[in-house]
Amino acid sequence: MSTLEGHCMCGNVRYTVDDGTDPLMTVVCHCTVCQRQSGAPFSLNVVLPEATVHVSGPTVGEYETTSEETSTPVQRRFCTNCGSPILSVLGSMPGIVAIKAGTLADKSGLEPTAEVWARSKQAWVETNDDLGVFQTGFRTD
Numbered sequence: 001m002s003t004l005e006g007h008c009m010c011g012n013v014r015y016t017v018d019d020g021t022d023p024l025m026t027v028v029c030h031c032t033v034c035q036r037q038s039g040a041p042f043s044l045n046v047v048l049p050e051a052t053v054h055v056s057g058p059t060v061g062e063y064e065t066t067s068e069e070t071s072t073p074v075q076r077r078f079c080t081n082c083g084s085p086i087l088s089v090l091g092s093m094p095g096i097v098a099i100k101a102g103t104l105a106d107k108s109g110l111e112p113t114a115e116v117w118a119r120s121k122q123a124w125v126e127t128n129d130d131l132g133v134f135q136t137g138f139r140t141d
């Protein structure tokens, strides 16, 4: 995959990922919080080691969610100017972040590898059974 970088809708918040870092996973998330945050039927997330991701900008906001689906908190970083979701810090997977794929500058190399929280998906959405499809998260405690 080419160098990963991206930004929010207004351009205030930008991020880069260390050269040569390959995503650990690229995951479709059907959870209700992702639906609410994005306004979309699901989110697509590029999962990376937190240490490789560098976020900068004057308007990085953070909001913590604990969904009805999992007891572990997620810190959701976004741009407070334009509202774009940027990434999530996953309480269930220390040291791991999930970048919202729609914010990437280059989306050509995206290859989803799994779908999570399929039990919360909108009825019209079909899962891709060529991927790993999980009814809940990777870890549900």
Ligand SMILES: [Zn+2]
Binding pocket: 008, 009, 010, 011, 012, 013, 079, 080, 081, 082, 083, 084
């Ligand atoms: Zn912005």
Ligand SMILES: [Zn+2]
Binding pocket: 029, 030, 031, 032, 033, 034, 035, 043, 117
């Ligand atoms: Zn989600």
